Amino acid sequence: MESIVTMAKAEQTGSYKGSEKLRPEEMIYHEMLDAILDRRLEPGMKLVEEDLAKTFGVSRARIRATFLQLAHDKLINLVPNRGAFVSEPTIDEAIEVFSARRMIEDGVVRKVATNMTDERAAQIKTHLDREHDAHHRGDHRAAIILSGEFHLLLARLSGNLVIEEFLERLILRTSLIIAMYESPQPVDCSHTEHDQLLNALLSGDGDVAAAEMSRHLDAIRDRLQLQRPKPGKTDFASIFGRMPTSEAS
Amino acid sequence: MESIVTMAKAEQTGSYKGSEKLRPEEMIYHEMLDAILDRRLEPGMKLVEEDLAKTFGVSRARIRATFLQLAHDKLINLVPNRGAFVSEPTIDEAIEVFSARRMIEDGVVRKVATNMTDERAAQIKTHLDREHDAHHRGDHRAAIILSGEFHLLLARLSGNLVIEEFLERLILRTSLIIAMYESPQPVDCSHTEHDQLLNALLSGDGDVAAAEMSRHLDAIRDRLQLQRPKPGKTDFASIFGRMPTSEAS
DNA sequence: GCTGACATGATTGTTAACAATTTTGCATGC
DNA sequence: GCATGCAAAATTGTTAACAATCATGTCAGC
Incomplete structure (x- = not known):
């Protein structure tokens, strides 16, 4: 694989x-x-x-x-x-990562929105096509990958390599968080949110784009189950709902 | 030492x-x-x-x-x-680092400005006192350190550890850039700019604070001599102003 | 006199063995 | 039965030696 x-x-x-x-x-x-x-x-x-x-x-x-x-x-x-x-990112860490991404990516989309060109818009559209494609094919795996790539593409378009590299790490961290806290029935409806983001970017209004990005990241975070972590191997107590006792008395 | x-x-x-x-x-x-x-x-x-x-x-x-x-x-x-x-950060890298810091720290001061409390204001003021102190003592070394610490303090007050850690690295990188590109007569007048930043933060207006931070970072960048790097050991051509020839003909 | 192959030395990359530390299992005593 | 202490095993931390690679200097050939 x-x-x-x-x-x-x-x-x-x-x-x-x-x-x-x-x-x-x-x-x-x-x-x-x-x-x-x-x-x-x-x-x-x-x-x-x-x-x-x-x-x-x-x-x-x-x-x-x-x-x-x-x-x-x-x-x-x-x-x-x-x-x-x-790593076992805690709920607090998860929230901080999303908060950090909001701070970074707000700035990213502000820059992209105010420096939009036809060529860049086309690049984004091409990417969104691929996202839709993967989604319609039911290729959940590819959809997840492309979803992360979308954010990285925006960072690249902002033209700052430092930010791009940092965001790449943050996206990896987010992936681990999602893997750890995702809800039982995975929802990858984010591709429609990405469409809305493109619209916001095309408006050329930095405030609008930043607001849309914040909404998007909050939505991802809120789709997680940040109350109860998926139990790890060692967490038998929560797996069985009780403390261990002897099997045969 | x-x-x-x-x-x-x-x-x-x-x-x-x-x-x-x-x-x-x-x-x-x-x-x-x-x-x-x-x-x-x-x-x-x-x-x-x-x-x-x-x-x-x-x-x-x-x-x-x-x-x-x-x-x-x-x-x-x-x-x-x-x-x-x-590392020998190039001029382009230097510009990107400052640009990245602007993106990050704009967000930082927005948060700090909109969540300002008396206690936090006092913390900042205490720090600024130390900066002024060092400056009046003529302790250039301490002034440089405290100047970096000021930005780190704001990141801490923004309440996001992820951003704080990232900015810490970025500040270190900035220090190397400054060491490499600083103008012959070092200007550490930034403490007055920090005062202005505090005023902007106290206004409670995120836009005002962000604008002030951008201005401050641009000012630091513009005080550098990003045209001609201070020559390194190996750059004999620029040291002697000509290409080497035989000494005795 | 200049260029390029070659040998030499210096430096990094890798491996394996040894030391220190932690974990685990077991026995002892309460 | 449970905690405590001890010994053995497993694992990490460290060191030193060896191999591979690169830089430097030398020398033949043009």
């Missing part, structure tokens, strides 16, 4: 097969990234260096370097002498 | 001597950070792993880990098989 991230990169560059030529270090980073965002590695799970080293056929040193990168993106937690654990 | 960063941390926590209890890894990171921001390590300078390892009395592995951190903050450049080099 293709990975979320390599697929996303392929969407950017337009060549999917080429992504296999990534340097091994990046390969491992992306593989772990995918596994985390796919919840194949569940939040809270311990990541043992040697196991991963064997799995990828590299030395522990490389795994440790990869850990540093992932920890910097807040996707794993590094505890001295204890090891690495997949 | 105290380091810029540990001094800054001390300002935050209120206890300077305690900063010596940092774990060795953080110690090394901060020492290198300081050296870069102080220009004891000049932009473009090669950082040899073994030399640094000997200097700090640690193994190369630790130095490599520190390199990853610094590279993530864009303070050094990591070139495969070639090594680590102190």
Whole structure:
């Protein structure tokens, strides 16, 4: 199965097969990234260096370097002498990430709205077509990827590489949050919201665009179930609704 | 001599001597950070792993880990098989960093302005007093530190840890840019601009505060000499004003 | 005199072994 | 039965040695 991230990169560059030529270090980073965002590695799970080293056929040193990168993106937690654990973003953290995105992306769409050109509008429309396409095909996976890419596209159009890179990390973090807190029946109705965003951008009014982006991000956040986290492996008490007792008395 | 960063941390926590209890890894990171921001390590300078390892009395592995951190903050450049080099932010990068800060900090002051309380105003005023103090004492070094801390304080008051951390990195990057491009006679008149910012914040009007912050950041940028970078060690052509020829003919 | 191959030295990249720490399992005592 | 302490296993942290790569200096050839 293709990975979320390599697929996303392929969407950017337009060549999917080429992504296999990534340097091994990046390969491992992306593989772990995918596994985390796919919840194949569940939040809270311990990541043992040697196991991963064997799995990828590299030395522990490389795994440790990869850990540093992932920890910097807040996707794993590094505890001295204890090891690495997949991040379990708290509800408060989740809210802060969305709040941060609002602050950043408000500024982004303000810039994009006031600097809109026909070519850029066409770029956005092309992307929205792909989103609709994926949605009508029922390709939920691609829809999720493209949804994130949409926000990244706007950041790129704002013309600031610093913001773009930062937002990329924030979007990854958001993906982990969504994976952890999404409601049982996933709702990817965001593509219609993206349409509305384009309209707002085309109005050329920065305030209108910023308001629309805020509404959109709040909507994503509010679709999550930020009250009760999906229980992790270790949270037996909430799984069974009671504390453990002996089975046969 | 105290380091810029540990001094800054001390300002935050209120206890300077305690900063010596940092774990060795953080110690090394901060020492290198300081050296870069102080220009004891000049932009473009090669950082040899073994030399640094000997200097700090640690193994190369630790130095490599520190390199990853610094590279993530864009303070050094990591070139495969070639090594680590102190970053030489280009003029375009510098402009982008200031632009990114404008986007972020506009949002920050909007939030702070609309959520101002007496206590927060007092916090800011206390900080400004310290800035003025340093300035009147002629303590240029402390003035620079406190100037950066001012922006960080506003980010903290905005109540978003994600933004605060990101801005912290951006401020470090700005410090390197200033160190690289500052005009011959350093102008730290920014403390009066900070006063104006406080006034704008007290107005409670987000638009006013954002405009003031934009003006302030633009002013800092415009005080730099972003046309001609201060020549690095290797730029002999610009040092001597001509290309090398044989000395005795 | 200049260019390019080649050998040498310096530096980074990688691996494996060792040390320190934490976790786990078990026995002991209350 | 439960807590406490101890020993063993697992895991992380660190170091040193080796391999691969790159930079530098030398020398032959034009």
